[in-house]
Amino acid sequence: MGLLKKNPFGHYLFLKKWIIRIMGGMTHQRYRGFNDLQIEGSSILKNLPDRNVLFVSNHQTYFADVVAMYHVFNASLSGRDDSIKNVGYLWDPKLNIYYVAAAETMKKGFLPKILAYAGSISIDRTWRADGQNVNRQVKMSDISDIGRALDDGWVITFPQGTTKPWKPIRKGTAFIIKKYKPIVIPIVIDGFRRSFDKKGIRIKKRNILQSMVIKEPLDIDYDTEGVDSIIEKIEYAIEQHPSFLKVIPESEIEAHESLNEKRRYSADTNKDKDL
Known part of the structure; x- marks a missing residue:
């Protein structure tokens, strides 16, 4: 890999690799030490194609959820089933993993900017801004950015768009699925809200049982299935249906x-x- 090679978003892969290595080393104890992350189904990851895979998950903290997924994904791809033992799996991480995040969140502070370089697709939320409810149109550039990321690799999204449980799935996720036809992998997480503060940076409680369940791909008819049907499938799959x-x-x-x-x-x- 050349030192000057970039991904589709202009990020240097050499720099991204070192950010993942360093941040991964710094956060490993949060999931295997201070707390205990139990993983189920990670063997599914090894059989997925290298691109056009969309992970949909419930959301509990701003950053701890997606950092844990970086650990689990790379550990599985290096041969560790349902385990993140031995952080050496981060020496050669998968560099085409991206995650969808609110632009305003990724601009607040030095640490979010570093995490953004590791793979954030920053979008402007259409329903919430600066702690207030808003109603604005979807930016087509945001949709295109998610499409570019899917074309290059794997994308993690939290389709409820909030860390609060039982909130509805945003229709934009279903439109993206119909447009780009990715393999859709549901993930269910738990314990992160009890382990960390809302941002997922400060450890709130130790010795919490965290869990991450990776499920089989959703069966979706991209051409004929409606948006509401796709949304309902996601709600059930990530266990957020009412x-x-x-x-x-x-x-x-x-x-x-x-x-x-x-x-x-x-x-x-x-x-x-x-x-």
């Missing part, structure tokens, strides 16, 4: 939180014994 609220009783949620508290207490006790 019907899930009816089958997850409050007692189960409380029990899950209680388990995390026991895990934290047990870990603290073991540390005290080691001392």
Whole structure:
């Protein structure tokens, strides 16, 4: 790889590789140390084509979710099934991984700008800006940028456009699927909201059980299937359809939180014994 080789967005691949290596090394303990990331289904990744793959996922923090996916994707491609043990998999990372993010988020501060260079496709949200509800038209350049990224590699998107659960899927995701016909891989994550602050930078609690489930590709008829049908499939696949609220009783949620508290207490006790 030449030092001056760039991706379609003008980013130097040599620089991007070192950002992924450094940031990956700095964040590895967040998922395998301070907390425990359990992975399921990562073997699916090894059988995917090198380009035109769209990952759709629920969203819990600004940055921790996508950083974890960079770890899991590269670990799987280097032969580690459902594990991110030994961070050496980042020495030769996949450089054509991109993720869709709000432009205003990626412009706030030095760290977001560094993370943006690692693969952000920054878009202007049509429904939210600077903490206020807005209503503006989709920028066609944003759609084109996502298309360019799909043409070059893999794209991660959070189709709800927010870290709040149970929000509706944005129709733009379905339009992109119909237009570019990517393989669509659902991902379901959990535990990140309890582990980190909203931005996903500061560790809020330790010894939290995090999870990432990578599912089989969605079966989509790109030519005849309607937008609403695609949206419903995504909602079910990433477990954000309203019907899930009816089958997850409050007692189960409380029990899950209680388990995390026991895990934290047990870990603290073991540390005290080691001392």
